[in-house]
Amino acid sequence: MVVAHHRSDSLTAHTARRAAARLEAAGYRIDLLDLHAEGFDPRMNVEDQPDWGDREKAYSDETHAHMRRILDAEVVVAVFPVYWQSVPAVLKGWIDRVWNYGFAYGRSKPRLAGKRMLWLALAGATADDPVAESMQSVLEANLSDGIAYYCGFSRSTVGLLLDAEERPQRIDAEGNLLVGAPVAGAEREAQYGDFDRRARKFVEEFLAEEPVAV
Numbered sequence: 001m002v003v004a005h006h007r008s009d010s011l012t013a014h015t016a017r018r019a020a021a022r023l024e025a026a027g028y029r030i031d032l033l034d035l036h037a038e039g040f041d042p043r044m045n046v047e048d049q050p051d052w053g054d055r056e057k058a059y060s061d062e063t064h065a066h067m068r069r070i071l072d073a074e075v076v077v078a079v080f081p082v083y084w085q086s087v088p089a090v091l092k093g094w095i096d097r098v099w100n101y102g103f104a105y106g107r108s109k110p111r112l113a114g115k116r117m118l119w120l121a122l123a124g125a126t127a128d129d130p131v132a133e134s135m136q137s138v139l140e141a142n143l144s145d146g147i148a149y150y151c152g153f154s155r156s157t158v159g160l161l162l163d164a165e166e167r168p169q170r171i172d173a174e175g176n177l178l179v180g181a182p183v184a185g186a187e188r189e190a191q192y193g194d195f196d197r198r199a200r201k202f203v204e205e206f207l208a209e210e211p212v213a214v
Ligand SMILES: Cc1cc2nc3c(=O)[nH]c(=O)nc-3n(C[C@H](O)[C@H](O)[C@H](O)COP(=O)(O)O)c2cc1C
Pocket: 005, 010, 011, 012, 013, 080, 081, 082, 083, 084, 085, 086, 122, 123, 124, 125, 164, 165
């Protein structure tokens, strides 16, 4: 499980903890990779830059350690806040540096073949925001088609968790961001209860999928 958030008291971290507990209850052993807590540097560097003429290039020790963790995993679950209809920079940099040429792609038999991926994406947009539908498509095109399937994953699911903010936001006709009053009390409990249920449903559905024979 890869978590990309700078605060351990965030809704993202809370969602990751609950998802990990559900996976553990289903018999999975969790390798928790908290990118911020582990101090992962998302910046590409010379050692980890792919050499298109050498798919056996020895990347940095740090990158190799991450590659081993991915190889050991049957499923990869990424939990992150949606930033600009994409993943946060720290998660993008982890993919850039670690899901590298010769390892994740560039071989007739990709080393990640057969693994399954769940992207739990927390988004501030409200469920009735017209952007929600296109955000789902953008994330699927980017994360599932552009990354996971490209790297040989047999399944990739984007679980988009809208309404991740306690203050509803929308853009008015002039382009101003209108931030509503924070919900409180019973209403807030209900909002978070609903949020947790939606997150759990994504994990349950993911668990219910049949493993794919490779
Ligand atoms: C830099 C940045 C970009 C964001 N971009 C989007 C976006 O494109 N769509 C969206 O719905 N929310 C966007 N948000 C809102 C976050 O998704 C939201 O704050 C987060 O999911 C809340 O979870 P957290 O409390 O765990 O951070 C953005 C927030 C930040 C800080």
